Amino acid sequence: MLSLNEIIKESVDIPCGQLTNPPRNTSDQKIFPPWSAIIKKEYDSTRNQLKIAGVIVAPNLIMSSAFYFVSNSTIMTISPYKYFEVTVGTHVWVPGVAGGEVKKFKISHISLHPKYSIGTFWSNTRNDQILFHLAEPVNISELVQPICLPTNQQIMDLILVPGGENPPPIITGWTQNYPDEFYLYLDLKSKSECIKRWKDLDIPDVYQNRFCATVSEDNNQTQCVRRDVATMRRWIDDKFYLAGQMNQLFSHNFTCTPGSLYFFNMFNMETFSWIRDTIRCGPSNFTCGTGKCIPLYKQCNRYRECPDGSDEVIEFCKYLYKCLQGEFYCGASEDDICIPDEKVNDGVKDCPNGEDEFDLVLTPGKIMFGTILALLTLVVGGYVLQKEIRKERRYTKLRDEEEAFNRRQRLASSPWKSDPSLVHIRQIGEGSFPTTVHEAHDLNQAPYAVKCVSIPHTLQHNQENLPSTSSAPVEAVIIAAVNLLLNEIEVLTKLSEISCDQLVRYYGCWAELEGSAQVVSRAELQAYVGQSVTGVLPTFTTSNTPLSHIFIKMELCDFTLQRYLYPEINQPVINQNQDIIQIAKSIISGLAYIHERQYVHADIKPGNVFCKALSSENRYTWKIGDFGLAAKMMPEGIEGPVGTKTYRSPEMIVGQRYSDKTDVYSLGLVFVELVQQHGSMFGRVDTFDAIRNCRDDEERLRYIGGEVAIGSYSRFVEVINTMLRENPDERPSSEELKWMEF
Incomplete structure (x- = not known):
């Protein structure tokens, strides 16, 4: 096995990640990382300039978050390239004020990670990276240079080891209000602890492809590194290495005191290989997910050139198509030229440089044969038919190749092997x-x-x-x-x-x-x-x-109540104007049915309430799901596995036997979240604790009505109050709730 010094020596061939390790225990934690970049997009004089943070990963490549450009709720969008500009050598966000070797660059094109996918929740978005190709490379200096990228798994493992002989990792990036960049020292946590912390937060989708760290005890700042592509770096052998991209921050009122928790998307060696392949292909080529290089003009031309189809990803290409459906793009020229598909490979060069005849290789024999064939087909009126046949054959070949590729991909990724119809x-x-x-x-x-x-x-x-x-x-x-x-x-x-x-x-x-x-x-x-x-x-x-x-x-549903209550900025927009009383009544009906069938759900929470949306009809059906802890009702009560800690009933908390009334209590806490006026996902624990500490019905009603719902839904609040009584015998049944007016 290579030693650490040998690994580092092999890992870079250009200066990277060179920055003096910043001091700890200081009140001034501003930092000027040389790999910092700002991606700007200009529209016109009537619109503001938009900015997103980026990271220099190579002299001609800037990496940023793909979500900001290709998600359904996108802020920036991709096209056209001419509106983009990248600034390096600056450590402040405010226009006109900068430090260091400030320089601005135009971009030649943009590449999306070939395996980018946005999940149902922000927590399972994968490969959230996008690369901006600079029209010319930056000049490497002490103040402007890339962050170091791991070149093998050994370095990656070293970066993510908690503790050890190397200094702890830091996160660098912009603060909430973008004044300037600064840093926080972090304490890496083990995978098992990260999973536990994730589950304790009761996030809708579980921990995957990420790691976590907490703000160190000697941090003297209250501001958080929060915006855009805040990245974690590890200092190894006097260099900073890129380790992860900020996924989510959990803190109190968005202040970063010791113990505040960061989760990071983990970079993998496949991503670093993609970046290196992109460097190898150069600024005039597009890099396929397989590493193949194709001319840049062939990207998003509606003809798949990459074996994996990464040059024609619809989420990306919909911003870049230069021609209409049924047209062929001739390639970069002073004026974008599109020709009808039927003119492609018809034996006549219609594009200025003949790009439309990529299947035509002429020889004297072929020329003679083609001439005779053309004369014969013209005589019998079959010339048009021949072109249609050729076009249909090409489309059939492309369709068959695509279907075969997709079939192989699905078979390779499908967990089940026995049912080809699914x-x-x-x-x-x-x-x-x-x-x-x-x-x-x-x-x-x-x-x-x-x-x-x-x-x-x-x-x-x-x-x-x-x-x-x-x-x-x-x-x-x-x-x-x-x-x-x-x-x-x-x-x-x-x-x-x-x-x-x-x-x-x-x-x-x-x-x-x-x-x-x-x-x-x-x-x-x-x-x-x-x-x-x-x-x-x-x-x-x-x-x-x-x-x-x-x-x-x-049944496949569209989202959960958790996501409805606490929408994420990087998720498709959900209609927030639904009647919460109707939502509540729908959930009560489902719970009453479960109890009528003599079962207790035992894990009622927003993450287990699903919504089936018919947006075209503006109709939403709320459903209870996930019956992993459900139990058959018993006359003496139930004992055994209990649900999520945050939503447990008093009898569950102390380990007593429980009945269907435990579901009523948990649902009461869910309804508290429905009526809260200024709550947050992370403030609910304090709210629930305050409810549990109320001495009687009157005090609890006063708290929920006055401080949580703030005067709204008064009748509904009264019903919720009865659901949250400590004695389960005093709570209404789900069947009684069905007939209550609120």
Whole structure:
């Protein structure tokens, strides 16, 4: 294995990341990182200039957040390039005031990460990077130079190791109001702690492809590094290396005191390879996701040139198309020239440089043959027909290639292998650690959500996370964990016997062995789990094959109540003008149905309330989902797994048996969030604590009505107050709530 010095020596061939490690324990934490850049977009004299932060990653490349340019709620958009300008060598945001070697650059073009995807929530957006190609490279100096990029996994591992002999990482970037750049020292956290902190925050989508860090104890600033592409860097061997891009900040009132929590999107070696391929291809070429270089004018010309189709990504190209559908772009010239598709490869050069005849290679024999063929077809009136045939063949070939490529991609990424009629589209989220959720379409294009549970990973995860003080036998604990999944299937089956619009619909489940499909009974699965704890992975006698996955097929919804209550800036806009009383009544109807069927949900929270939106009709249906902790009602009450800490009832908190009234209490807390006038996702814990500390109904009613709802929804607030009584026997039932007027 290479030593640290040998790794570093191999990693760069140009000066990068050279900056004196900034002091700690100082009141002035301003910084002038030489890799800082500002991307500006000018429209015209009637519109303001827009700015986004960037990072110099190579002499001619500036990296920024892709979201700001290609999301549905985009701020900047991509095109046209001529309106963009990049400033380097400045450490202040205000126009006209700068320090260092200030220089402005035009850009030649923009590249989107070939695997960029925006998820259902901000927390599962992937590969959120975009590159701006400068028309000319920056002059490398002490004050203007790139940040260092890891060139192998060893450096990446060194960067993300908590503690160690190297100085702790820092985050640099702009503050909330853009006055200037400054830095914060951070304490990296282990992966297990990051996952725990993520779950404690009860974010709709779970921790994935990221790491976390907290502001160090000796930080003397209260401002936060907050805007745009604030990036974390690690100082190794006198250089700063790029490690991650800020994903989310959790702090009190947006002040960064010690302990404030940052989550970062983790850069991977694939991203760094893409950047290096882009450098290799140069400013006049587009870089495919496979590393292939193609002429820049071929990007977004409606003809796929890259093997992976990354040159024709619609989310990006919709801003760059220079021609209409059915037209061919001739390439860069003084005037953009478009010709009809039927003139492409017809034997006549219609573009100034012949770009439209890319399939035509002339030889004397071909010329003679073509002449004779043309005369014959003209005589019989078939010339037009020949062109149509040629055009159709080319389109058929392109369509077949694209379909084959997409089919290979879906098969490679699909967790299930047994049902070709269910086409995998994309991963849209994660549940518990070994669980992923995917969007799929059937052959009629009907959408579904498919929950995929890896059985081996479930067993491994629960074995690794057994409390050291647990007295329960390992076998019992692990079987209980897998039985939660089987319990969810059983509950969904029972609840779906009668259709209810206020529940996420269940369409069935299946299990797969490795490389095949087979329905596995509950007894077989328990036997499998029991054998696995011996350390030998068991197989099923019928096929001698180990169990691989269990799949649950459900209704695909559009967003959760969590996202409705706390919309993110980088997410598609949700209609915020829905009647909250109607939302509440819809959820109550769903809960009453669950209780009528003699089940307790046990994990009511905004993240488990889903919305099916028919925007064209301005109609929204709210549904309860995720029945992983649901339990059958018992006369003596229920004991066992309990729901999310933030929404637990008093009886759950103290470990007592609980009934359907525990769902009523949790729903009361959800309704508090519905009526709050100036709340935030992170202030709800304080609100809930204050509610729990109220001595009686009168004090609680006064607090909710006066300080949370601030005089609004007075009748609804009275109903909420009854739902939050400490004694479960004094709370209304869900059936009683259905008939209350509010």
